[in-house]
Amino acid sequence: MVENKEALGPLLAVTPGLTVPPNISFNPYKRSKILPQGESTELLFQSSDHPRLDYTAQEERDGSSESQLQDYIGVYDPATSKLQIVPVKRVVVRSTLRSEAEEMREEQAALEAQNNTVTAKRAALAAEFGSKKSRKALEDRTLNAIKSGAGADEVAENVLQQMSTSTNVMPTREDLAAAVDSSKPRPIPNLAAEYPSDVYPIEVVVGSELMTMLEVKDWVQASAAGQGVSVTSKYVAKRIVKLAKNKQIQKLKVLRFILLCINFNASLIGGGGPRPKKIPIKGKLEAAMGEDTPAGCVMAIRRKFAPEGNSEMPRWNVDNLMTHIAAAALIVDDYAVDVNDLREDLKLENKEIKQYFAELGCKLAAPTQTDLTNMKLTKAESANHFIAKLKLPLTFPKVGGARPKKRILDNNQMPKSTGPLLEQLGLGTATQSTPNTTTPASATDSINMSDSTTSAADKMGANKATNAIPQENPSVLSSAGAIGKNFNPDGAVGQIGEKVGGPFSKDGVIGGQFDASKNGIAGHVERAVDGPRNPAGSSK
DSSP states (O other): OEEOOSOOOOEEEEOTTOOOOTTOOOEEEEEEEEETTEEEEEEEEEEOOSSSEEEEEEOOOOSOTGGGOOEEEEEEETTTTEEEEEEEEEEEEEEEEOOHHHHHHHHHHHHHHHHTSHHHHHHHHHHHHOOHHHHHHHHHHHHTOOOOSHHHHHHHHHHHHHHHHHHTTSOOHHHHHHHHHHHSSSOOOOTTOSSGGGTSOHHHHTOHHHHHHOOOHHHHHHHHTTOOOOOSOHHHHTTHHHHHHTTOHHHHHHHHHHHHHHHHHHHOBSOBTTBOEEOOOTTHHHHHHOTTSOHHHHHHHHHHHSOTTOSEEOHHHHHHHHHHHHHHHHHHTTTEEETHHHHHHHTOOHHHHHHHHHHTTOEEEOOOHHHHHHHTOOTGGGTTOOEEEOOSSOOOOOOOOOOOOOOOOOGGGSOOOOSOHHHHTTSOOOOOOOOOSSOOHHHHHHTOBOOOSSOHHHHTTTTSOOOOOOOSOTTSSOSSOOTTTOSSTTOOOOSTTBOOSSSSSSSSOOOSSOOOSSSSOOOOHHHHHTOOSOTTSOOO
């Protein structure tokens, strides 16, 4: 029988003496026979879905009258409203008890296939010839092995279904990220904004309640009359006249909000570090924020930034106040703020004020030449001036991880130098030459150098403590002075090649090589350092 994968039409099934479960599915097979009268095809349907029974359905030609009949069914097509009569095959469904011997044979075949793998062969080899420890490990692995099967699949599916039910209420990664962002001490940004003005709108930074309470009529009237306005903030004072002349009432209210926040921050008592600051009691808080400040605005600022029912301002609330001031300054200055005035008003360091703007997603940079021209500042005066700009996409600070440990080299790991002495001392490359007993006059003239105030001892590390190097000839390196400290018992020499009294040679001038003798020219530098053996030439 060959499995039939062709599309089949309807069949007429007869189930004599049994009831077929509705969830049983059959696999179709066919067998073709070529007879003298033509080709005939036999169909067979088989199912092993039942745990104990096998079902088969096939045509039966037992010679009875029913087996000689041809069956037809009517197929109604609702689209065409036509009924078509088509012939169908008649099959009889039978059930048989599944043979236990057959099951045992199948299990044995599966076991042989499993044992035929490389892993199974290695396990058998270890069980036969392995050590006691390896056999114990093999037994533990066999005992703890999880065998796969239909039962295990059903259990796993059940566990997965229960897990999916339990994890439906768990927050996703996006929910966790949103929770972290909402817990930060800053105005909630609109991450879906298409323009910088939509990231921190006035309704979020200041609030509708405060915007209706803030009054700027006195500022507008004073500016129109040409009168000055006295405020405690340098940032606010520089912007009142310009905004009042242009009748930018919304920005003037935001500027008033900044002034209230700066005065509220200045009125806080104590604090420092992780310790919370104290809010002055009622009456003193209004006096600290200014007599002309309405009491309703003072209480609104306190409700917005201070914890409810608490007279302290923890660090989180102070940072929240600072970031709201920075966001309001972005609105006033069209999202490009010089942070220097706010830094002075809030009494902060450059690092702190820059961090507050960075938490809002701003990019900070030194002012350009155009910015300096607009601010009427010179290059020297712009030391503490930084421009914070809010641009899309927003770039928030990343949480730093653990710092890498510094690698400390011990003395055994320090690189060794094999070059000449001058290279080891950092004074350039020494010229190696074979030792001579005389010095040409041209060579002597070519190495004469002018006096210099920089001493060779400084270049060679005169302040480093080193062990003394004993020498046999006191005219070379002093027996009491080490390399990098003193070369001459009478005093340190100047620039190499400098002619001084009693440097390395008694009467001669040294150049790129040290004089290892009293009256002659030294030989190789590396050989001369250890002390000469020949007072007239190079050491051997």
